[in-house]
Amino acid sequence: MSKLGLKWTNPSEDSRALSTDIEAKCIYTHYLSAGITSTATTISPDPVFRPSSEVWYPDGSVVLVVRDVGFRVYPGILRQQSQRLAEILDESTKPGGTMDDGSVVVWLDYNSAEAVERLLKVMHNPAVQVNETLPFTVLCTLLDVSTHFKVTHIRLSTILALYHFFPPTLEQYWQTKDARRTISIGDVFLAANIARKTNTFSLLVSVLTFCVNQSSEVIHHGVPYSYSSATGNREGYGSGRIELLQENKLAILQARAKFPHLARTITLRDVFFPFPSSLCNRARCIAAKQDVGSKILQGSSIFEDSGFVSPLSEFRGLVESMAVRGSCAECCADMKECVRVGREEVWEKIPGVFGFDGGHSEWRRLVLEDGVNELSGIDSTVGFHAGEEAPAVERNLSKGIARRQRSRPSSQSCVVA
Structure with missing residues (x-):
């Protein structure tokens, strides 16, 4: 007693x-x-x-x-x-x-x-680092608990660490594919739900963009929630499955209908709507585009077995397929450039697909509202600048994230929460 x-x-x-x-x-x-x-x-x-x-x-x-x-x-x-x-x-x-x-x-x-314990450890011990070396689920819980108790600096550090998996720029998003392969779909759903709960919208849009590529069955019914590598338990998931919040489900399902349209009308517009300047009259080039386009429209895409086509894909197989079908080098080069420009254009539209304003600088607004520019590594010198064009904004943010990652101590030299 x-x-x-x-x-x-x-x-x-x-x-x-x-x-x-x-x-x-x-x-x-x-x-x-x-x-x-x-x-x-x-x-x-x-x-x-x-x-x-x-x-x-x-x-x-x-x-x-x-x-x-x-x-x-x-x-x-x-x-x-x-x-x-x-x-x-x-x-x-x-x-x-x-x-x-x-x-x-x-x-x-x-x-x-357990989440509060981690938060208190970080608050009491400056040696405890919050970065991408922590288990993904730990970062998710830190985002939730730091937001709940309004510990701003830990919330911001956690957002930057999660950007290592789901960044708000196209360049970084494509470069972090390997990092995303290390986490389970259940953990991705957890991140989507916590991002929605904590109003971390720049992270939310990036996570939802990844979720769109999952099957309708997985989006509707969730997935078995595997034991966390960090905690060894399934706290909060008594049914053994984790599902997306209803608001996230609806946003993702609506986006699944819009993504193929964006792919056809923007990323692959030279296939379906060729401009006069890029139109080649060679019969083999026209036939190659028609063949590829018909497969996409029929849902028998050469890129995706299901027929679902992501407008953010690099479509490397597309140019190769056109070359095999006899397209000239000029048409292949034009198609490659069309895809590059189209992906950047689509990325700027992604927030609008998920219900945000969708303006030219919407990513910029979401990142700033999440307060990320207040942290070292993404500040006024390497982050967003008023009046900056979107591609420049994206490049500067990418540099800021990369610089911060290079300046972090290695996982062997830091205390882990």
């Missing part, structure tokens, strides 16, 4: 005991949650928690409790970095509150103790 009734309970003493971690050294009962009514809560009559093995500073003066885990921390550090935590502490640390060994006990309204 600790001071003022905060008791530790063994499984043999209380049938309500709950195992929360396969590596936990002690198992304790949940505190009674019926009395919790807000972020700074009404205290239940007999609160119970187990101390965190990762965040428990002996000289800390506040114990934060999330679900059944307690974190003894330094309130000054929290106040400096989080407006919301400062407000919660102001409300909860008034005279007469519950104490434990001289520390004020404060309950936080959040569904994952």
